[in-house]
Amino acid sequence: MIKYFRSIKQRDPAARHFLQILLVYPGVHIMIFYRIARIFYILKLKLIAQIIMYIGRMITKIEIHPGARIGKRLFIDHGAGVVIGETAIIGDDVTIYHGVTLGGVGESRCKRHPTIGNNVIIGAGAKVLGNIVIGNNVKIGANAVVLNDVPDNTTVVGIPAKPINKNV
Numbered sequence: 001m002i003k004y005f006r007s008i009k010q011r012d013p014a015a016r017h018f019l020q021i022l023l024v025y026p027g028v029h030i031m032i033f034y035r036i037a038r039i040f041y042i043l044k045l046k047l048i049a050q051i052i053m054y055i056g057r058m059i060t061k062i063e064i065h066p067g068a069r070i071g072k073r074l075f076i077d078h079g080a081g082v083v084i085g086e087t088a089i090i091g092d093d094v095t096i097y098h099g100v101t102l103g104g105v106g107e108s109r110c111k112r113h114p115t116i117g118n119n120v121i122i123g124a125g126a127k128v129l130g131n132i133v134i135g136n137n138v139k140i141g142a143n144a145v146v147l148n149d150v151p152d153n154t155t156v157v158g159i160p161a162k163p164i165n166k167n168v
Contacts, residue, residue, distance in 0.1 A: 002018075003072075003073065004028075004072075004073050005018045005021050005022070007073040007075065007093060008021050008025070008027075008028070008073075008075050009021065011075055011077075011095055012075070012077060026059070026060035026061070026062060026076070026078075026079045026080075027060075027062065027074075027075060027076030027077060027078075027079045027096075029056070029059060029060050030056050030057075030059075030060045030062040030064060030076065030079065031070075031074060031076075033052055033053060033055065033056030033059075033060075033064075034053065034056070034064050034066065034068075034070065036052055037049040037050075037052035037053045037056070037066040038066055038070075040052065040066070041066035041067055046066070049066035050066060052066070053065070053066050060079060060080075061079065061080040061081065062076060062079045062080070062081075062082045063082065063083045063084070064082075064083075064084040065084060065085055065086040065088075067086040067087065068084045068085065068086060068087070068088040068089070068090070068102075068113070069088070069089045069090070070084075070090045071090055071091045071092040071093075071094070071118070072092040072093070073092055073093050073094075074090055074094050074096070075094070075095045075096070076096045076097075077095060077096070077097050077098070078097060078098040078124075079098055080098050080099070081098055081099040081100075082096055082098065082099065082100050082101075083100075083101045083102065083103060084102045084113075085102055085103050085104045085112070085113035086104075086113065087104065087110075087111045087112055087113040087131075088102040088113035088114055088115070088116070089113075089114075089115040089116065090102070090116045091116055091117045091118035091119075091120065091136070092118045092119075093118055093119050094116055094118070094119070094120045094121075094122070095120070095121045095122070096122045097122065097123055097124040097125075097126075097142070098124050098125075099124050099125040099126075100122050100123075100124070100125065100126050100127070100128070101126075101127045101128070101129070102114050102116065102128050103127065103128070103129045103130075104129070104130065104131075105129050105130040105131075106130075110131075111131045112130065112131055113130075113131065114128045114129070114130065114131070114132050114133070114134060114146075115131075115132070115133045115134065116128070116134045117133070117134055117135045117136035117137070117138065117152065118136045118137070119136055119137045120134055120136070120137070120138045120139075120140070121138075121139045121140065122140045123139075123140055123141045123142035123143070123144065124142045124143070125142050125143040126140045126141065126142060126143060126144045126145070126146065127144070127145045127146065128140065128146040129145070129146065129147055130147060132146065132147070132148060132149050132150075133149045133150075134146070134149070134150045135149075135150055135151045135152035135153070135154065136152045136153070137152055137153045138150050138151075138152065138153070138154055138155070138156070139154075139155040139156070140155075140156055140157075140161065141155070141156065141157030141158070141161070143159070144156055144157050144158055144159065144161040145158075145159045145160050145161055146160070146161040147160050147161070148160075148161075150163070
């Protein structure tokens with residue numbers, strides 16, 4: 001848990017101390033709900049998992065399906081309006097800003113949400129849609145709409161999102 005708080009403090013200049021992060025960061029609160037709900041989801045107690053996440057959503061305004069697979073140290077900054085779908089996979093040390101959707105396309109029951117690599121930053125209002133892969137060390141600009149795979153070390157912006165450079 002200390003590593004998690006340390007990682008948030010490094011990524012958020014407004015974070016002054018661990019107690020502040022624990023008490024007033026909704027992204028931290030929803031991750032606590034998610035980690036508990038995920039256990040019930042894995043145990044096939046899906047209704048209990050969904051109820052836990054519903055309560056978390058009512059408190060934080062962040063919606064994460066308990067079926068999503070989330071790596072270590074996800075930081076959801078500000079958080080309101082974030083939606084993470086059932087088959088989304090998120091790597092380690094990802095930062096997501098408010099209003100982001102990791103959404104599905106279509107009605108199939110197979111993998112329909114994005115896979116996000118490690119060390120990714122997803123700007124406010126961005127929409128990452130479909131069974132696509134976002135590589136490691138990617139930056140997605142605010143309000144971008146990402147509909148295709150993004151290779152490692154790339155920054156994408158716009159609607160639809162297009163690469164603007166390779167990160168160095």
